[in-house]
Amino acid sequence: MKSAKDEIFEILKKLTYDVGISGYEDNIRGMVIDELENYADSLEVDSLGNVIAVKKGSKSSKKLMIAAHMDEIGLMISYIDERGFLKFAPVGGITERTLLGQKVKIITKDNKIIKGVIGLKPPHIMKPEEAKQVPDFSDLYIDIGFFSKDEVLKNGIDIGSIVSFDRELERIGNGDIVTGKSLDDRAGLAAMIQAFKNIDNNEVNIYAVATVQEEVGLKGAKVSAFRVEPDIAIALDVTIASDVPSIPEGSWVCKLNQGPAIKLIDGQKGTGLIANKKLVDFVTNVANKYNVPYQLEVLTGGTTDASAMNLNKEGVPSIAISIPARYIHSPVEVVSLNDLENTSILATKVAKEMNEKTILNLINQKIK
Numbered sequence: 001m002k003s004a005k006d007e008i009f010e011i012l013k014k015l016t017y018d019v020g021i022s023g024y025e026d027n028i029r030g031m032v033i034d035e036l037e038n039y040a041d042s043l044e045v046d047s048l049g050n051v052i053a054v055k056k057g058s059k060s061s062k063k064l065m066i067a068a069h070m071d072e073i074g075l076m077i078s079y080i081d082e083r084g085f086l087k088f089a090p091v092g093g094i095t096e097r098t099l100l101g102q103k104v105k106i107i108t109k110d111n112k113i114i115k116g117v118i119g120l121k122p123p124h125i126m127k128p129e130e131a132k133q134v135p136d137f138s139d140l141y142i143d144i145g146f147f148s149k150d151e152v153l154k155n156g157i158d159i160g161s162i163v164s165f166d167r168e169l170e171r172i173g174n175g176d177i178v179t180g181k182s183l184d185d186r187a188g189l190a191a192m193i194q195a196f197k198n199i200d201n202n203e204v205n206i207y208a209v210a211t212v213q214e215e216v217g218l219k220g221a222k223v224s225a226f227r228v229e230p231d232i233a234i235a236l237d238v239t240i241a242s243d244v245p246s247i248p249e250g251s252w253v254c255k256l257n258q259g260p261a262i263k264l265i266d267g268q269k270g271t272g273l274i275a276n277k278k279l280v281d282f283v284t285n286v287a288n289k290y291n292v293p294y295q296l297e298v299l300t301g302g303t304t305d306a307s308a309m310n311l312n313k314e315g316v317p318s319i320a321i322s323i324p325a326r327y328i329h330s331p332v333e334v335v336s337l338n339d340l341e342n343t344s345i346l347a348t349k350v351a352k353e354m355n356e357k358t359i360l361n362l363i364n365q366k367i368k
Helices: 004-017 026-039 149-154 183-198 219-228 277-289 305-310 337-353 356-363
Strands: 042-045 051-055 063-069 074-080 086-091 103-107 113-119 141-143 162-165 170-172 177-180 205-211 232-240 261-265 295-298 318-326 333-336
Touching (some): 004 026, 026 042, 026 051, 026 183, 026 205, 051 219, 063 183, 063 219, 183 205, 183 232, 183 333, 232 305, 232 337, 305 318
Parallel strands (some): 063 205, 232 318
Antiparallel strands (some): 042 051, 074 162, 086 141, 170 177, 177 333, 261 318, 318 333
16 A cells, blocks of 8 residues: 555656646646546636646635645747757746756657757867856857758747756655755645645535646646635645755754745735734644644745735735745755655645634734
């Protein structure tokens, strides 16, 4: 019999293998539907492409929305030269230093995959000042082994073709640590899927929402929250595991393999999410009750879908539960299956403990 950790690994491996950059999440969306439809009382896809699965509450019409985004950072072909080399533009927060020498997958018009590598002028013929600099996107190109623009076009690649890193999920270390592409946020997505499957006897309505286009402005969360109108919202995402040699210990955000991170604040000077204090207390109390290890997170940059859900209509008490990840927004992200499993457990227990009285306590501020 498979362990819960092995089940999560299998879901994660499937989700990370395929390509789903922002705005092109179709293949991932199909996988999410396949995973959730037998566990949902209702399931729909909205006009932007978000998947919304519902488990009806047994005692209350109040709504808890648990969101995780489907999209990954990637590239888009912007120019094809006469020799068959491809220029590209970033989709989402990619830095040039993570791209050098990477293998990539390009999706053709008929949804086939053509593989290539990201190239750069060799160091032997660089000027000394060039060798010291991080190359610009304009210096990089993709080599797919063709020798003319016509050959590229005949094989289904054109301006606007999407590109993802060519990486498979692999276990490293003791087997509980995994590395691969798009763990931001397929790790959170896998945790949400597993949690939704395990939620039962829920008193309030549970909305599991797989969102689109988080990496380019939290777009899916904005429209899906407007549609769902949640009373409480939780985002499951990754955060920075900065426990690595190049970062002083006092500057660490979170550590790998020490449990999910309960976010207190993010964005520049709190411009992202300032988590609802009573909701933070509720989630930490649930974690303590069920002996789920956790960390508290203060992040000075970046944000999650929780920021968008937090500002829906008249405001929604919101929080992010994050899976610590090393090297995020790179082809070699690293997460712990233990953290992922505990994130799923915590989300399940929070949904189980949520009731109408709790929600009313979180949202009502009547003075007289």
